[in-house]
Amino acid sequence: MSNQLLSYPKALPLSDWSNMASGLSAQAGEDVEPSPFTVLDCFDQSIRQSGRLLIETEGALVLMEADGRLLRQPAARKGNFVADLADGPVKHHLSDMSPLRCLLDLGQGELVKDQLRLVDDEEKTHLRVDVLRFSKDNKTVSLMALTPVRGYDKAQKQVTKGLLTAGASVATPGQIQSVLFPDLVPYVAKPKLSFAPETTAVAAANQIIAAYLSVARQNEPGTIADFDTEFLHDYRVALRKIRSVLSLFKGVYGDAATAELKQRFSDLMAPTGALRDLDVYLLEQDYYFDMLPENLHEGLRLMFETFATDRKDALTTVTKRLKSVAYNREMAELQVMFETPGEIVQGPQGGLTVGDYAKRLIWKRYRKVCKTAAKIDDQTPDEEVHELRISCKKLRYLIEFFAPQFDGAEIKAILKPLKKLQDNLGLFNDYSVQQESLQALISSGRLKGQTALKAAQSIGALISILHGRQLEERARVVQSFAGFDSQGTRERFRTLFHEKGAQS
Known part of the structure; x- marks a missing residue:
């Protein structure tokens, strides 16, 4: 026994x-x-x-x-x-x-x-x-x-x-925490939301946004304390999902209300961008050093010293922001707004039942992904590849928002190839953004004298390698889309989300 x-x-x-x-x-x-x-x-x-x-x-x-x-x-x-x-x-x-x-x-x-x-x-x-x-x-x-x-x-x-x-x-053993510390509720970055059949689109939108506002707020103390970089990451993802709701749920809120809310959430997210970019660089230091020969490591060390200094300044800026009276008043007002029925002006689509509305949104976004991806080849401008990345992200958000409304096994089968495509698109985007950021650092004039020369040599070599990897990733994007655009996936999307008699 x-x-x-x-x-x-x-x-x-x-x-x-x-x-x-x-x-x-x-x-x-x-x-x-x-x-x-x-x-x-x-x-x-x-x-x-x-x-x-x-x-x-x-x-x-x-x-x-x-x-x-x-x-x-x-x-x-x-x-x-x-x-x-x-x-x-x-x-x-x-x-x-x-x-x-x-x-x-x-x-x-x-x-x-x-x-x-x-x-x-x-x-x-x-x-x-x-x-x-x-x-x-x-x-x-x-x-x-x-x-x-x-x-x-x-x-x-x-x-x-x-x-x-x-x-x-x-x-x-894990149950000990539940008994002794009952107030310790496990943090969930992706709240599982469910909607009754009669739930309206506006009520569903309010519920989703309220849930992710809560997720963002739960990450504020950890971001301020700088325990680890995932607090800021999850904070930004929560706000990004809220902005996606406002962008994708067309007609659910009034036009003026939608425009105002988009701006308010954009203003909340903007001050955190620099800190997140620096976090990504610093987390990948070993990766960068592995890419370059040892004789170019000194320049990389100088570059990362600059990034570490910049991060301290960026963290101070974000911390002051999150602690400010104005910020906390804004977040509290938004929470009340989305938790109070009728607080926001409803648009012409707001009264639709959530099931029908979700199907329309997902089917429309899926068709856009397929249309954009079908054009990707070796000559496609980077901007169009980035557009595909954003469309895929929005499609995944929509599916995850409404997943409980549909068959779990079918949703899982759809998400698996979509995630693979997203991974490739994410790497493609990372390589592109990193090249631009590194070039901007060289052009900024912040690196002086001998430091500038050594760092520029290393950064130049790094940009060249990143460019090559970006081209390789573009080819993988085409391969991943072929996997996503399989007959089985097309049939699943059509069965789950395409209304009979609706225009394809």
Whole structure:
């Protein structure tokens, strides 16, 4: 029999353990004083959601796996990303986490570790029980890992039955956070929205925008604290999706209201652009150094020193903005506006039912993607490739907004080739933007004297390589579109989104 992991809302006396297995008595280990612990997880609580628990206690990092295994290593580290941890079993088992997300302190409490053995009259051990008793304020929960000794599976079955009868439950370590820190709601970057059949287009638009305004606001503290770059990234994506709604949901709001809202959200997003661009460059330093021979690395180092200085200034600008009274008043007004029915002037399409409206929008955008992509070849101007990238992004946003309204398996089958096409278009765009930004840095006059010469040599070589990779990516775009434009995908789009009798 394998390990069994159970949770129980209080401590159990030894007599209770002894009564659960016939012919066995419980023996406790040495008394241990409570020690403080800190729960560590990413902002999206990816460790908790994988069923695991990571704590720091007594100078060690302790990772409890979903099956109850305990992994330990020294807590000393040079930063708060998994890559910053010392080599050890905890770091190794956290390798599935996003390298862009840092570990945050999500809460503290007290921990008592007990070790019990259930033994027979001859002092032979039949079952080992590791008990971790977590306490926070007036809440206590015990996590118990039951490990049978080979040949003595009966004891584990009896104790498990007894514990479940007494009110224990099969558990995962990640549930500890739910019990001790009930206010810690996992962050979701893509809220799953559902609409009743009678929901109007304007009500759906309001709901989508309100949801992504909430996502943006949840990322403000982390952006200000500069924990990791994903806070700003998710903040910008949330605002970008809101702007897409305003752009794509034509006729849902009045024309004047739409124009005003587009401008307001554009003004919110604009001050964050420079910081995000610098984040991208700095995150990809190793990639850039790998592209150039070592004799050109000095120029790259000078370039990245400039970017690091620029980032400090850009972060200061964004932080002041997010802390300002004017910004917070604007965000609060927008939240009230989209959470209050009738607050915004409704347009002629606002009263349509959401299902019909969603089909029309998605079908129209899909046809635009196909029309644009069919023209892409080796001679197509970059601007048209960028237009395809934007159309694909808007198509994906629409599908994700309304996904719950349609068959999940069919939506997944549509999104897979679309994401691949988007990945290629994203790289094509990155190579293009990077070339322009690097050229602008050379032309800016900010690099002086010998620094300018060394940096210019490195940047020139980098631009040449990026240009070559951009051309390669253009060819991949054509290949990816061929995969996306398959007969199966065309049939799925037509079945899901094309209304009978409507013009193709």
